[in-house]
Amino acid sequence: MINRFLTDIRKYFSFSVTSARSQLKTEVASSYLNWIWWILDPLCFMLIYTYIFGYVFKSNEQYFPVFIFVGLSMWDFFNHTLKSSVKIVKRNKSVVSRVYFPKYILIVAQLLADAFKMAISFGIVVLMMIFFKIPISWNVLFFIPIIATLMLFTFGCSCIVMHFGVYVEDLSNVVNIALRFLFYLTGIFYNIKKRIPDIGAYLNDFNPLASLISAMRDCLIYCRTPNLLFLGIWFAVSVVLAVCGVALVYKEENSYLKAV
Amino acid sequence: MSEYAIEVENLCVNYKSLKSYSIKKNLLLGKRNKTQICEAVKNVSFKVKKGEILGIVGKNGSGKSTMLRAIAGIFAPNSGTVDLHGNSISLLAIGIGFQKELSGRDNIVLSGMLLGFTKEQINEKMEQIIEFSELGDFIDAPVRTYSSGMHSKLAFSITAILETQIILIDEVLSVGDARFKKKSYKKMKELITDEDRTVVIVSHDHKTIADLCDKVLWINDGELVQFGETEAVLAAYDEYMK
Numbered sequence: 001m002i003n004r005f006l007t008d009i010r011k012y013f014s015f016s017v018t019s020a021r022s023q024l025k026t027e028v029a030s031s032y033l034n035w036i037w038w039i040l041d042p043l044c045f046m047l048i049y050t051y052i053f054g055y056v057f058k059s060n061e062q063y064f065p066v067f068i069f070v071g072l073s074m075w076d077f078f079n080h081t082l083k084s085s086v087k088i089v090k091r092n093k094s095v096v097s098r099v100y101f102p103k104y105i106l107i108v109a110q111l112l113a114d115a116f117k118m119a120i121s122f123g124i125v126v127l128m129m130i131f132f133k134i135p136i137s138w139n140v141l142f143f144i145p146i147i148a149t150l151m152l153f154t155f156g157c158s159c160i161v162m163h164f165g166v167y168v169e170d171l172s173n174v175v176n177i178a179l180r181f182l183f184y185l186t187g188i189f190y191n192i193k194k195r196i197p198d199i200g201a202y203l204n205d206f207n208p209l210a211s212l213i214s215a216m217r218d219c220l221i222y223c224r225t226p227n228l229l230f231l232g233i234w235f236a237v238s239v240v241l242a243v244c245g246v247a248l249v250y251k252e253e254n255s256y257l258k259a260v
Numbered sequence: 261m262s263e264y265a266i267e268v269e270n271l272c273v274n275y276k277s278l279k280s281y282s283i284k285k286n287l288l289l290g291k292r293n294k295t296q297i298c299e300a301v302k303n304v305s306f307k308v309k310k311g312e313i314l315g316i317v318g319k320n321g322s323g324k325s326t327m328l329r330a331i332a333g334i335f336a337p338n339s340g341t342v343d344l345h346g347n348s349i350s351l352l353a354i355g356i357g358f359q360k361e362l363s364g365r366d367n368i369v370l371s372g373m374l375l376g377f378t379k380e381q382i383n384e385k386m387e388q389i390i391e392f393s394e395l396g397d398f399i400d401a402p403v404r405t406y407s408s409g410m411h412s413k414l415a416f417s418i419t420a421i422l423e424t425q426i427i428l429i430d431e432v433l434s435v436g437d438a439r440f441k442k443k444s445y446k447k448m449k450e451l452i453t454d455e456d457r458t459v460v461i462v463s464h465d466h467k468t469i470a471d472l473c474d475k476v477l478w479i480n481d482g483e484l485v486q487f488g489e490t491e492a493v494l495a496a497y498d499e500y501m502k
Contacts, residue, residue: 015373022359022366026402030361094358098351099374100333254336257329258275 005246012105020112038120042072049189061191063221066128070220071188071213073121078154078209079179081107081114085158086165086172089256096257103253104246107158111151125220134221142219142226149231150212152238159245166256186210205230208237265347265426265458266308266331270340273301273323273330300326302482303340308475311455315473315490316462317497323482324462328428331460347425347458350375352415360404364395364414367403371418385421392447393417394440413440420447426458427451448472470494 028034046069053059053068061067088106089096096103129136165171186192186209193200193214204210205227211234215226275298300323308314316324329335331342332351358367368389372382390399393413398406406414419427429448451457452472463469469476469490476493478485480500486493 014379015370018366018369018373018379022362022370025366026361026363092359094360095370095374097329097334098371101374257334 001247001250004250008102008105009108012101013108015101016105016109016112019109020116023109023113024116038117039124042069042076042121043124045072053189057190059190063132063134066125066132066134066221067191067217068189069121069125069128070217071186073118073125074150074213074216075183075186075188075209076121077114077118078150079183080117081111081154082158082161082179083172083175084110084114085162086175088162089166102249103162103256104155104159104249107155107162111155111158115151129220135223136220137223139219139223139225142215142231145231145235146212146216146219146226149235149238152242153208153212153234156238156241156243156245159242159249163245163248163252182207182209186213188213208234263309264307265310265312265345266460267343267345268307268331268340269305269343271301271304271327271330271337271342272299272339273326273335274299274338275326300482301330301337301479304479304482304484305340306477306484306487308458308460310458312475313452313459313461313473315469315476316460316479317464317469317476317494318479318485319501322480324479325430327479328430328460328462332428344426348376349426349428350419350422350424351428352419352430358403358411358415361402363402364393364399364406365390367414368418372422375422375424377422382422389417389421392421392443409437409440416444420444420451423451423457425456426460429459429461429463431462431464466494466498 031037033040046065049068049072050065054064085107088110089103092106096106161171161175185203185207187195187204192204192210196203204214211227211230215231218224218226304327306314316327318324326335328351330337331344332349333342333344334351359370362370365386368386369379369382372385373379390396393399393410393416395406395410395414398410403411403414419429448459449472452459459472461469461473473490475488476490476497477487478493478497486496
């Protein structure tokens with residue numbers, strides 16, 4: 001299966017890149033402020049959260065706007081990719097019914113489009129780090145393994161969600177609720193360890209998103225080495241999820257077209 | 261190389277009633293979907309020689325489109341095999357193949373890539389495709405704004421210009437206005453005279469089949485009724501349809 005996966009990825013990768021690019025292009029073409037939205041969107045949410053939680057609820061994190069922005073960038077990537085995956089086969093019915101290709105390629109394309117937006121977000125993070133004169137250390141290099149884990153984790157989850165989304169009509173409602181719950185448990189706009197007594201520390205480690213986001217904050221903002229044990233564990237879990245997801249898709253994808 | 265381009269053996273395709281269901285219906289009402297199995301194609305075998313044109317006839321719902329999809333590899337057969345001997349293949353059918361939000365140009369590139377062409381090859385043929393499709397400036401507008409005629413013209417042009425070794429055509433030869441029809445018919449003939457090109461046509465238009473095809477396959481309710489020379493099969497089919 002690994003071999004088949006590698007040849008398929010090689011064969012269809014340029015397709016997913018082109019597909020992601022045209023998807024972004026369409027998004028741009030169909031709005032007035034076009035690509036400015038990719039910057040404006042996270043920026044506005046960051047301002048809202050900074051206002052609400054910084055002033056109204058008196059959060060006192062150091063570099064609070066950057067703290068939020070890092071969390072938001074990573075969360076948006078995961079959230080958007082996963083949400084889109086639920087109905088992705090149905091949305092691409094026209095292509096799916098025309099020619100055979102491994103269906104997770106659709107997810108790869110979606111992932112790339114969202115990764116591009118996340119890259120813009122992190123570009124803003126860099127600007128903010130300069131603006132706030134945040135000291136940096138060699139720990140920023142952990143950026144790479146953390147992002148890799150996040151992508152792999154998102155890919156695995158999306159494959160599985162895509163598979164069930166084909167058959168279960170109202171899965172998107174369930175996914176939306178689950179994601180909203182996870183959003184509040186992830187501590188995008190508060191420090192999960194400080195704000196939730198007792199279980200906060202566990203939540204920080206055992207919620208994959210919270211774990212990855214706090215690792216990212218550690219290495220980018222606070223010059224700390226992230227918790228390598230949990231980064232390793234979540235990487236391993238992501239690999240398993242991705243392998244399961246791809247295996248599931250390979251096994252079942254032929255009947256997708258009959259259901260949509 | 262083998263002299264056959266398509267070898268289909270004991271092909272069976274079933275549709276399970278894989279209706280998508282809602283969680284509410286299943287969990288709250290405790291209703292289970294009955295699994296009904298519908299056999300769309302039953303035990304069909306045939307071979308098509310390289311360069312040959314095969315016509316497929318049969319009444320609506322007899323499994324023609326399903327069979328084409330199985331040959332194109334979009335469905336896996338439930339049993340039996342389809343051997344294409346490594347030839348590239350493309351399927352042309354009504355109303356499929358485009359992402360509605362993207363422009364015609366993007367769709368040409370994406371469709372081409374899925375058919376196994378590289379970006380360079382597609383860009384080389386881009387002008388030719390646009391010209392053949394007669395879409396002009398509309399090529400940069402989103403496909404959702406196209407009329408159904410324009411839609412089909414674009415689909416046909418992609419398949420006709422980006423030549424794959426096997427072309428499967430599902431009821432689309434009668435698209436577009438009179439002029440485009442003539443043009444596509446001519447193009448079809450051109451492709452057909454090409455020694456290396458194998459074509460499978462599904463059509464309800466007898467004239468087309470009689471005119472273009474070397475052999476005809478008649479299926480009814482998923483079963484092979486007759487496979488042979490064009491005239492003999494068409495005559496028998498006409499008799500049946502009366």
